[in-house]
Amino acid sequence: MKYRRVFTIVIDSFGIGAMDNARQYGDEGADTLGHIDEHMEIFSIPNLMSLGLGRIHPVIHAPSPEKIVGYCARMNEASTGKDTMTGHWELMGLKITQPFLTFTETGFPLELIEALERETGHKVIGNRAASGTAILDELGEEHIKTGAMIVYTSADSVLQIAASEESFGLNELYRCCEIARSLTMKAQWKVGRVIARPFVGKKRGEFVRTANRHDYALKPFGPTVLNVLKDRGYDVISIGKINDIFAGEGITKALRSKSSAHGMEQTIGSMDEDFSGLCFVNLVDFDALWGHRRNPVGYGQELERFDEKLGIVLEKLKDDDLLMITADHGNDPTFKGTDHTKEMVPLLLYSPSMKGSRRLEDTHTFACVGATIADNFSAAMPEGTIGESLLGDLV
Template structure:
């Protein structure tokens, strides 16, 4: 019989908690997303995270340690090679990535790939550099509309993104081009984690807006995860945000898209309040990373954490006695650091249930995969062959 009927795992995307032991190998010595945000802003109010024990987990200027923290907490180390979204999430659910996904942040995509993409799609490529989605539209969307060319760009993630105006390029055509790009980028030398269709509307600078018809073409996980194990044994696996894209639908029984991190928390709260599922609700809140970390905006990041904390208070209220909440992250993205890339960091692990009698610090884990193993253990499900991670369920008393 399950100890908890419903487990909510919330990934606060990129909320690192100090440089990992091997951070220097990734050029990230001294990175500290959570700590540096606290140091960079005048005010930082996160009362719900504070009472759970985030100030005990990691020193912050404005957040004192709780005298009696409500949650169990520790830091988790990443054992996989890489520091991207897919690597982090896959490890959370039991997969160790040995070969990191390729990024093209500094150089753009190789000439051979672009030529092949142009030949196969029939569109000349413009852009081919690392940029934010809003900036690339301001720079090149008018040209794309006038010529029928195709905007291709990347970011600090392992991703190839293609923009298309819904009125002039056509959504169906955009998806067709992305499917071709996905096929081409399955080759080892060009292999990116995701190809993303980025549709937009508008006719001139200042009017361009991306629409909700985004579509991700992700590489499937290279093996089965805790999600597959849960699904195979009849448990619910509800995904919120980009979880379904990250796992290419593998092991997901129901998927909900989110418009923002606040919306993602609203969806989680509604499920906690209204649905009596048996299994896992797996949530990704992406705005921390996409809007603030990559754009190196500690103030914006701090305010986003405060919004999350406010919604967290409502979620804690709605939780039932046999629910467990786990709050974690998938990598760091220190908004005070150089460049725009993710940072190799430890991530928080905060576990809370109304039925827990104890609380306090747990030993650091050597992998994020302790989460997937713990979830599987709770539901009496054996982790798939080839996965990693050891359950810490017996420590959460």
């Protein structure tokens, strides 16, 4: 064991340029970081820059750092798809060859909607691809008046149910989502996630989604690096929606976050704990609040807020800690539509004990993250997984 604790932070949707096969997804020319940078007059991300972000992608409006530390690389995705589960599962070793089902163009089949209405006892309204905030403005008042569930999807493989915490009730929303998850285990309806989307407010223009979101994800189709670490007695702490993405598999302690800022505060808090293993963090606001809503300045400002807290993380790192910062896909806030974008993602690696600093070769898979973690703890990668360790490059 070279590092006793590994902190892996996923900046959800932080792409750094289109992959070679982006054209197959309609994403040629996408560049989340590059297009955010174009919209920022001054881009204050000194800590990300000091970790080598500018070595793997030009950042014109961020001042150059006095010193660059650690190692950096661009990672390509080996899996088919560009969604949350595909990206995270590959980070921990699983290659997805069959993309998860989506219902973006058609909405969900009538047979599924009828079954959902019958088993929950609630009518369904919506049933189409939509922005979560836009559909609340459109249907929120009707939902409160009638008790009908707002069901919608997106470009992801998701079935989302929005309901008022005040009139419908959080427990009832969770119950209905559990029913939806059970129904969508059928092969012809098998979405990657069912998501509970609670909100508060009484009328159009005042509806606000709350932090009580809950994802009901499929279990990974095989063991991941998380399972291996847990089985070997190491701690696997999840922060944010990591626990949901992996359906609890391989997790020893789960913390839910109210926001990306809260997630970073939880990460900073975990650094004061005496544990041995992995702290795995997802920061979802970059994707949900700014990428999907096509707000490049908002995304850039969220990165600046993250960078401030990253400074605290860097100060608290111990010599036997390893920090890994990466992403799960792109979501270019200047691109057409509101979908994720097929992009490379960054990998920034740093420990205070490192003596070297350089750019590594581009990787052909995100799974080098999980492989590096497994190698650090002298654990074999699970059978059927992919990825090669970078540990030997970190000196």
